[in-house]
Amino acid sequence: MRRLIAPMLAVLAMLAGLLVAPAASAAQTTAAGEVTTTLEIDAALNAEMAIGDSIQIADLSKFEAGNIISDEVFFDSSTMTEAEIQAFLEEMVPSCQSGYTCLKDWYDTSRTTSADAMCGAYSGGTRERASRIIYKVSQACGINPQVILATLQKEQGLVNHVWPSDWRYEIAMGQGCPDTAACDTRYYGFFNQVFGAAWQFKRYANPAGTSQYFTWYAPGKTWNILWNPNHSCGSSPVYIENQATANLYYYTPYQPNAAAIKAGYGTGDGCSSYGNRNFYQYFTDWFGSTQSQAPEATDTPFVDVATSREAGAYNVFAREITWLAEREISAGWAQEDGSRVFRPTQAVLRDAMAAFLYRLAGEPVFAPPATSPFSDVGTDHVFYKEISWLASTGLSIGWELPTGDWEFRPNATVTRDVMAAFLYRFAGEPSFTLPETSIFRDVAVDRSFYTEIAWLASTGISVGWSVNGESEFRPSAPVTRDVMAAFLYRLDRYMNPFADVSSAKTTQTFSVFAREIAWLADRGISVGWTSSDGARVFKPAQAVLRDAMAAFLYRLAGNPKYEAPAESPFVDVPTSHVFYKEIAWLNSTGVSIGWERSDGAWEFRPNASVTRDVMAAFLYRFAGEPQYEAASVSAFVDVPADRTFYAEISWLASAGITVGWQVADGAEFRPEAVVTRDVMAAFLYRLDSWLR
Known part of the structure; x- marks a missing residue:
């Protein structure tokens, strides 16, 4: 029989209009066919007649009233694709009786719904196939499509019915059909039924943003569960182990008695009820255990993701998913057996x-x-x-x-x-x-x-x-x-093109300048080195030499068209030098003219490390020596106003390209410290931002 919540509370909930899925308006309700009278429907429903072959495989001695189905199975929306659902329906009913439309061929017009605490948004469509509606609802609401199929069968026998009347589709899931009143016509229609029931299954858990309304079958406690709608049949205490089982009791608040269990798909005694027994049987006979099984081992942290194409859990993005776990961005969900699942096909909220x-x-x-x-x-x-x-x-x-x-x-x-x-x-x-x-x-x-x-x-x-x-x-x-x-x-x-530089603080390669280094690579200013294992490395702590600095500035300038002279301007830079063109260009712009020797020749000193004061001079000249009057009092305790490159260092600070280090008596610039490659990246990034 169809159950929304416990008898009296069901009526209150429906009257309040607050605790059931948003119903379609009369204009939105899909008419699947002319509905017979309430008495005719009730007579057929009370018979609970399953049309078609139902061969019992389930061992009902294993039915546990407190754990009918596990949460992991109930809420696993990745068990079937749309195509697999359609193939299953066609297998169940290869041929439908003439004059009737079986579930495999049923279409309905669905409506668009907005996301809420229970379900994600559903994009409606005209003439959507039943299998498509089942699949889309399972994805939007995070419900196992096999749960929907078993519910369709236990409520209306629709999965294997070979001559279903149209009214069965109107109340396909029993949504809005309490024991104490006729079915609510607002929930008529196949889409409304499937979406409404899935929404209700999620609402029972009182998700964040909703009230704590559903508490009387809450998991982790013992509750007296009735045997039958006839209260004189009594009840017995049941310890509810999980939310999924609580959901089934909210929906159908009766447990099967010994006679119902013994009867299999048949009839027990006058105090028997069959809803949750039949759900368990249909699910087990069609899809296997209602409990999470020990999964096949995979080569990733998740049992539902594997890198091998031969594995059932193969996913083309297995490497990326593994990386996500290693970076502790997503740990997935823990299963009862200790394994973890990632649920790769679940939509991201x-x-x-x-x-x-x-x-x-x-x-x-x-x-x-x-x-x-x-x-x-x-x-x-x-x-x-x-x-x-x-x-x-x-x-x-x-x-x-x-x-x-x-x-x-x-x-x-x-x-x-x-x-x-x-x-x-x-x-x-x-x-x-x-x-x-x-x-x-x-x-x-x-x-x-x-x-x-x-x-x-x-x-x-x-x-x-x-x-x-x-x-x-x-x-x-x-x-x-x-x-x-x-x-x-x-x-x-x-953002982190180099194996030895990461923006994540949780990694050993974290660098405070990761963003700037990534920018350097994106602009083609530095591509680093390729290591023996094929990975690119930046070597962030390595000192910057003057020849490499010339190359960095040339590339920052946009690789301007320039023809290097046939004769080098520097005695220590041959024309065969790997960065000869860049060094000669740097000299031609006046950014660096080098040192004049006593014999009148000029040296560039390409292998000398770049110090922070020299870097200030490079950047000031590269920026076009902007008009700037240095303060008479230095911003840095270690840079006196009469020091070489004082003006350049002061400008660098005024432009926000460097702030130095804070010490007890002020700020230090540390002019003679060697510039490392990571700091160089930061200097160039900030200079580029200033120029823009």
């Missing part, structure tokens, strides 16, 4: 995306505000700190309401265009040449986030799909967790 980006940033020190910046994100939200951090950085400011409040919409699915915006902003909104013509046929140049999508493509983080010789980005498609892993992995490679 905005609240989780905030957490991923916060961890990718190295979990920076951040004190979240006492009052939430968003009306739909409470300070007790599991990702409140991460979401408020995201807002503070400008990575996402959410949506402003007419009331002046702001929403973050934490349960909304992240789409590919929004992901592009997240990543572009996370990378610091780098400058690049925006193409006048879009490379993607489905992304117009005047579309929101065109700049961000074009940048994403320019970096190689996403190249989209090739369709008939053209590229598609599919901006409105949801981002799944495996694709998210690939996006973040590639973004990290873009």
Whole structure:
């Protein structure tokens, strides 16, 4: 029989209109066919007649009233693809009786729903196949599609029915059909039934942002569960082990008695009930155990992700998913057997995306505000700190309401265009040449986030799909967790192109100048070295020599057209020197003229280390010796006003290119300290920003 919640509370909930899935209006309700009278429907339902062959395989002696199905199985939305659901339905009913439409051939017009605490957004469609609706609802709400199929069967026998009447589709899941009243017509229609039941399954857990309404079958406690709607049949205490089992009792608040268990698919005695027994049987007979099984070992931290194409858990993004785990950006979910799952095909929600980006940033020190910046994100939200951090950085400011409040919409699915915006902003909104013509046929140049999508493509983080010789980005498609892993992995490679430099504080290669070093590589100013294992290294702590500095400045200038003289201006720099052109160019611009010897010849001293005072001179001259009057009193305790390069060092500080080090008696510049490659990257990055 169909159950929404316990008898009296079901009526109250429906009257209040607060604790059931949002119903379609009369105009939105899909008419699947003419409905027979309530008495005729009740008569058929009370018979609980399963039409078609139901061969019992399940061992009902293993039925546990307190653990009918595990949470891991119930909420695993990755068990079947849309194609697999359709194939299953066709296998169950190869041929439908003439004049009837079986589930494998049923279509319905679905409606668009907004994301909330229970389900992600659902994009409606005209004439969507039943298998497509089942799949899309399972993904939006995070419910195992096998749970939906078993419920369709235990409620209306629809999965293997060969001559189903149209009214069965109207109340396919028994949603809105309590024991104490007729079915609510607001929930009529196949889509409304499937989506409404899945929504209700999630609501029973009282997710964040909802009230703590459903408590009377809460897991971890013992409850008296009735045997039958007839209360005179009595009840017995049941320890509810998990949320999934609690969900089934909220939906159908009876347990099978010994007679029902003994009868298999048959009839027990006058006090028997069959809903939860039949759910268990159908699920077990069709899909296997309702408990999570010891999974096949994989070569990744997750049992549902493998790198081997021969493995059932193969995923093309297994490497990126493994990296995500190693960087502690996502640990997945722990199973009852101690294994972990990643759920690669599950859609990424905005609240989780905030957490991923916060961890990718190295979990920076951040004190979240006492009052939430968003009306739909409470300070007790599991990702409140991460979401408020995201807002503070400008990575996402959410949506402003007419009331002046702001929403973050934490349960909304992240789409590919929004992901592009997240990543572009996370990378610091780098400058690049925006193409006048879009490379993607489905992304117009005047579309929101065109700049961000074009940048994403320019970096190689996403190249989209090739369709008939053209590229598609599919901006409105949801981002799944495996694709998210690939996006973040590639973004990290873009921001950290060298194996010995990382922006993550949790790594041994962390560098405070990681962003500047990545910029240096992106601009082609320094590509580092290729190590024996094929990895690129930057050698951030290595001293910068004068010959390399000439090359860096030449490239920063944009590799200007320049023909080096046939005769070198420096006696210690032959024309065969690897950086001869760059050194000669540096000399021609006056950025460095070297040293004059007693014999009148000039030396460049290419292998000498660049010190910080000399770097100041290089940068000041490279900037065109901007008009600047140095202060009579030095900003640095170790740089007197009469020191060589005092003006250049003072300008460097005034431009914000360096602030030096704070010590007890002021700031130090340390002019004779050697400039290392990481510090050089920071100098050039800040100089470039100043010039722009």
